[in-house]
Amino acid sequence: MQPLDQTVLATAPPVPRRSPLAGGALSRWRAPLSILALLALPFLLPSQALAVNVLIYGLYAVGYNLLYGYTGLLSFGHAAFFGTGAYVTGIAIGAYGLHPLAAMGLAVAAAGALALALGAVSIRSRGIYFAMVTLALAQLVYYAALQASAWTGGENGLRGFTVARIGLGRLAVDILNPLTKYFVVLAFVGAALAMISRILASPFGAVIEAIRESETRARACGFDVERTKLLAFVLSGLFCGLAGALFAIHLSIVPLDSLAYHTSGMAVVMTLVGGAGTFFGPFVGALAVLVLEDALSLWTPHWQLALGTVFILFVLFLPRGLWGTALARIGAMRGRP
Amino acid sequence: MGQGTLSRRTLVAGMAVAGTLGGIGRPRPARAAETIRIGFPTPVTGPFGAEAKDQIRSAELAVKQFNEAGGLDGRMAELLVRDDKLNPGEAATRTLELIEKDKAHFIVGALSSAVQLSVNEITRSRGVLYVSISQSDTINEVKDFSRTTFHEALNPHMTTAAVAKHAFRKGTKVAYLVADYAYGHEMLRGFKRAAAAIGAETAGEILHPFGAADYSTFMPRLRSMRPDILCICNFGRDQANSIKQANDFGMKKVARIVVPVLLHNQRLAAGPDAFEGVVGASNYYWRLEETVPSAKAFNDAFRAAYGGAVPTDYGAYGYAAVRSLLMAVKAAGGTDTDKVVTSLETLRYDVAKGPEHYRACDHQAVQSVLVTESKKKSEMANEADLFTILEIEPGSEAALRSCDELGHRA
Numbered sequence: 001m002q003p004l005d006q007t008v009l010a011t012a013p014p015v016p017r018r019s020p021l022a023g024g025a026l027s028r029w030r031a032p033l034s035i036l037a038l039l040a041l042p043f044l045l046p047s048q049a050l051a052v053n054v055l056i057y058g059l060y061a062v063g064y065n066l067l068y069g070y071t072g073l074l075s076f077g078h079a080a081f082f083g084t085g086a087y088v089t090g091i092a093i094g095a096y097g098l099h100p101l102a103a104m105g106l107a108v109a110a111a112g113a114l115a116l117a118l119g120a121v122s123i124r125s126r127g128i129y130f131a132m133v134t135l136a137l138a139q140l141v142y143y144a145a146l147q148a149s150a151w152t153g154g155e156n157g158l159r160g161f162t163v164a165r166i167g168l169g170r171l172a173v174d175i176l177n178p179l180t181k182y183f184v185v186l187a188f189v190g191a192a193l194a195m196i197s198r199i200l201a202s203p204f205g206a207v208i209e210a211i212r213e214s215e216t217r218a219r220a221c222g223f224d225v226e227r228t229k230l231l232a233f234v235l236s237g238l239f240c241g242l243a244g245a246l247f248a249i250h251l252s253i254v255p256l257d258s259l260a261y262h263t264s265g266m267a268v269v270m271t272l273v274g275g276a277g278t279f280f281g282p283f284v285g286a287l288a289v290l291v292l293e294d295a296l297s298l299w300t301p302h303w304q305l306a307l308g309t310v311f312i313l314f315v316l317f318l319p320r321g322l323w324g325t326a327l328a329r330i331g332a333m334r335g336r337p
Numbered sequence: 338m339g340q341g342t343l344s345r346r347t348l349v350a351g352m353a354v355a356g357t358l359g360g361i362g363r364p365r366p367a368r369a370a371e372t373i374r375i376g377f378p379t380p381v382t383g384p385f386g387a388e389a390k391d392q393i394r395s396a397e398l399a400v401k402q403f404n405e406a407g408g409l410d411g412r413m414a415e416l417l418v419r420d421d422k423l424n425p426g427e428a429a430t431r432t433l434e435l436i437e438k439d440k441a442h443f444i445v446g447a448l449s450s451a452v453q454l455s456v457n458e459i460t461r462s463r464g465v466l467y468v469s470i471s472q473s474d475t476i477n478e479v480k481d482f483s484r485t486t487f488h489e490a491l492n493p494h495m496t497t498a499a500v501a502k503h504a505f506r507k508g509t510k511v512a513y514l515v516a517d518y519a520y521g522h523e524m525l526r527g528f529k530r531a532a533a534a535i536g537a538e539t540a541g542e543i544l545h546p547f548g549a550a551d552y553s554t555f556m557p558r559l560r561s562m563r564p565d566i567l568c569i570c571n572f573g574r575d576q577a578n579s580i581k582q583a584n585d586f587g588m589k590k591v592a593r594i595v596v597p598v599l600l601h602n603q604r605l606a607a608g609p610d611a612f613e614g615v616v617g618a619s620n621y622y623w624r625l626e627e628t629v630p631s632a633k634a635f636n637d638a639f640r641a642a643y644g645g646a647v648p649t650d651y652g653a654y655g656y657a658a659v660r661s662l663l664m665a666v667k668a669a670g671g672t673d674t675d676k677v678v679t680s681l682e683t684l685r686y687d688v689a690k691g692p693e694h695y696r697a698c699d700h701q702a703v704q705s706v707l708v709t710e711s712k713k714k715s716e717m718a719n720e721a722d723l724f725t726i727l728e729i730e731p732g733s734e735a736a737l738r739s740c741d742e743l744g745h746r747a
Binding site: 046047048049050053146149154155156157159160162164176178247251252253255256257258297298301303304 | 381382386419420422424425426429430433434437438450451454455458459462463475480481518519520547
């Protein structure tokens with residue numbers, strides 16, 4: 001094997017070669033089933049604010065998973081798209097008085113445009129180099145936001161764009177009510193999930209998985225690998241941008257941290273804990289990480305130690321993540337004669 | 338016998354279950370007995386953990402004293418401490434939880450400019466009273482202000498003015514080393530403004546990246562400016578690192594080092610040698626007890642509660658904010674936000690450091706500012722004897738930026 005391929009392998013996601021449930025009912029109905037499961041969330045979690053965070057970070061991780069889990073590209077710079085989505089939403093509402101829905105549309109478009117630019121620069125590098133280039137580009141965006149404090153509020157973060165009602169005309173609802181807010185956010189997340197499911201089921205979805213399995217073979221089959229990767233990168237950026245826009249609406253602030261590298265790392269951790277390359281896995285990961293953090297930090301000031309231990313155990317014993325392992329178990333049970 | 342115990346247990350458990358089930362759907366018990374809940378988001382984990390711990394201990398002391406004095410006609414107070422992890426997004430989520438799930442009546446807390454502004458954004462859109470106990474100039478300005486926003490902490494404008502008044506003279510040459518972020522810029526602005534009024538000159542200024550570890554490239558440049566005073570405008574680890582390296586480069590031999598805020602825990606962490614002779618401002622130092630009776634009372638209560646330890650500056654913020662808030666609740670006769678706001682606006686309180694009150698236009702606490710100097714190791718009487726109080730600048734509204742300047746219209 002060539003040394004270059006080995007570098008690529010080092011950052012490849014731990015996914016099953018072919019989903020054991022491909023074509024199964026669970027797979028065909030994955031988007032509606034996911035939305036159904038998410039409908040119950042606010043009644044099961046300790047608080048609705050936490051449930052909304054799970055939705056938003058779940059969507060962020062699902063968007064990230066499109067690139068990492070399905071295309072096999074380990075990016076360390078997805079905070080750039082999340083943060084851009086959040087900032088553009090906040091600035092469009094706060095400074096220009098745009099309708100919240102228009103602001104969110106603009107935010108998603110801006111995140112997509114940024115993804116196109118960053119992707120064009122970074123997509124030709126591979127493996128660990130790709131991770132480093134995306135990290136560096138995202139840090140550029142971070143420092144740009146820090147310096148442009150007249151627009152972004154700098155270190156203090158962006159404020160002054162609280163959205164109390166969202167919707168069109170008579171159909172507007174009060175999102176200061178936490179439960180209403182949850183279902184409004186779920187409407188967006190659900191639509192995004194349906195789209196992602198459709199994308200993955202399309203020929204394009206098959207091609208990105210082929211690239212993940214073997215870039216050389218995909219190229220030999222006649223696919224334009226670079227353009228496919230770039231398209232996957234942009235799509236991933238769009239969904240992460242939407243997550244950012246929802247984040248801004250949810251918290252009515254945009255902290256500078258939304259562009260920081262820990263936010264990028266968050267996407268990686270959530271995807272790995274839940275299961276890279278699985279449809280619902282990143283949501284399970286977001287749920288596990290946020291709920292653990294919430295519960296542990298109420299219990300002990302040394303919650304980071306406990307959380308770190310849990311992550312190490314995950315990497316050692318559940319390399320396919322929570323959902324990935326569960327799917328494999330179900331698949332094995334079904335596979336028995 | 339064993340049988341009897343078991344059945345009694347079952348009976349008790351059954352009664353408890355029945356009681357709980359019976360409680361569901363019934364209106365809440367008489368509101369008068371409802372606990373007064375104060376949400377307290379603060380960075381328990383992170384670089385300011387030590388300060389946060391002091392905030393919590395002091396705030397809990399204020400709650401305890403309120404309850405021991407009988408509360409509000411028998412209504413007790415409770416402090417709901419939450420870890421905001423020094424992250425504005427986390428703080429906003431925690432504040433939402435405190436308001437929506439825990440039904441907190443008031444929010445007090447935060448320890449960072451960005452975090453307090455995010456908490457404030459949540460509370461003001463939901464009409465919840467918030468007392469900030471973290472330094473900031475921004476929260477006074479009309480853009481972030483609301484009727485329910487109160488600021489118990491000092492702001493950079495007040496501390497820099499007090500330090501400059503003490504240290505600067507006409508013709509003094511001042512060199513500035515400034516952390517390149519909002520708080521650093523606020524401090525620089527404060528110093529320059531005071532310097533202009535006094536007639537001190539700027540020898541030069543250098544911006545350093547926030548969170549820098551290495552200051553060695555800045556020191557020769559600062560030295561070549563030949564300043565009388567080196568003014569270091571940063572906070573936390575940046576402050577400790579830059580002062581240590583200024584020492585290594587012999588800056589103290591040529592210039593006096595002044596900082597906008599000189600804090601108890603940060604001086605403890607950096608050690609006496611690095612900070613020796615450094616002059617700065619603070620809201621509180623425990624030896625204030627020698628001249629101020631309320632400081633003595635606060636220290637004694639704190640010592641009794643926490644095994645002889647003395648409260649720190651950020652602790653005093655937590656104590657003063659919660660204690661004055663509960664005084665206002667008592668005066669208002671309940672937890673109705675509107676009434677408590679009105680009573681807090683007119684409250685005159687002296688709970689830890691002499692007289693204080695909230696200014697009408699921006700709800701900034703008008704209070705004294707201490708100018709202190711860090712002691713030499715050989716002059717310290719005990720481990721907590723860190724500073725000499727050089728001056729106590731009395732509280733006055735004239736020391737604040739005018740309401741007009743902040744954008745508040747009368």
